[in-house]
Amino acid sequence: MSYLNPPEFAKKMIDAGESKALMSTRDTVIRAYMAGAILALAAAFAVTVTVQTGQPIVGALLFPVGFCMLYLLGFDLLTGVFTLVPLAWIDKRPGVSVKALLRNWGLVFIGNFAGALTVALMMAIIVTFAFSVPPNEVGQALGTIGESRTIGYAEHGAAGMLTLFIRGVLCNWMVSTGVVAAMMSTSVSGKVIAMWMPILVFFYMGFEHSIVNMFLFPSGLMLGGDFSIGDYLVWNEIPTIVGNIVGGLTFVGLTVYATHARTGPSRSNGVESAEEEREPATVAG
Secondary structure (H helix, E strand, C coil): CCECCHHHHHHHHHHHHHHHHCCCHHHHHHHHHHHHHHHHHHHHHHHHHHHHHCCHHHHHHHCHHHHHHHHHCCCCCHHHHHHHHHHHHHCCCCCCCHHHHHHHHHHHHHHHHHHHHHHHHHHHHHHHCCCCCCCCHHHHHHHHHHHHCCHHHHCCCHHHHHHHHHHHHHHHHHHHHHHHHHCCECCHHHHHHHHHHHHHHHHHCCCCCHHHHHHHHHHHHHCCCCCCHHHHHHHHHHHHHHHHHHHHHHHHHHHHHHHHHCCCCCCCCCHHHHHHHHHHHHHHC
C-alpha cells in the first residue's frame, strides 16, 4: 500500500532524526546548503509570480514546488531537523545526545544560510543588472518585504515581538506537518500532494519561516531596504527560529511521538470486564 499508518510513520520520524543526528559533517552541510538554495529560489519564484500577477494566492500556490524538490532530493531544512532530531534523543537512540542534536542544528543552520545567501546575491544581480541599474519591480518588492517584517514588528514593541514569535510557531507547525505528511506515502505523487497542502497554508498566511527569511532579508539589504542587520536579527531571525522550534516540536514532533510511538494503554470497554467477573461463578456452578 502507498499509505503508512500513524505508528509506521512515527517510527520513520524517529529513524530520520537518528540518521540526521549521526550524519557526517560534510553530508550535513552539503544537504543543508542545497536545501537553503532551493527554498530561496522557490521564494524568489513566488515573489516574482505575485508581482507579475498581482495575486498573492498564485505565488502561494506555486511556492511549495521548492519544498517538494528539496525533500525528494533528501536535503535538510532547519525547520525539519528542529522537529525530527529531538525525537531520536527522547527515544534514547544510541549516539544521539544533546551535543549531537545541537551539532546537527548548528551545521544545518550554517548550510541553509549559506545556500539562501548565495541565491540572494544571484537574484540581486539579476534584478539590478549586476548592480548597474536600480532594482526592477521584483527587486523593489524584495527590498520592501524586509522593512515591513522587521521595523513593522519593532513599531509595536513587545506586542510585535509576540506576534512575530506566534507566526514562527504557526509556520513550523505547518512546515513540519508537510515533512511528516510526506512520510505517510511511499509514492512520489502521494508525497507531493501531502507536502503541498500545509506549505501552501504557511506561505499564504504570511507565517515566519527562518530559512525563507535567510533569503528575503539579505536580498532586501542588498536592494536598498531601509532596515539594518541588527533589525533583521533581533526583530525577525532570532525570534523566528525560537518560534519555529516551539511550533515544530510541540505541535508535530512531540504530539505524534506521544500518541503514536508511545501510545498509552487502551482502556477496557466494560463488557469484557463484566464477563471476566462472571466467568468464575459460572465455572464454579
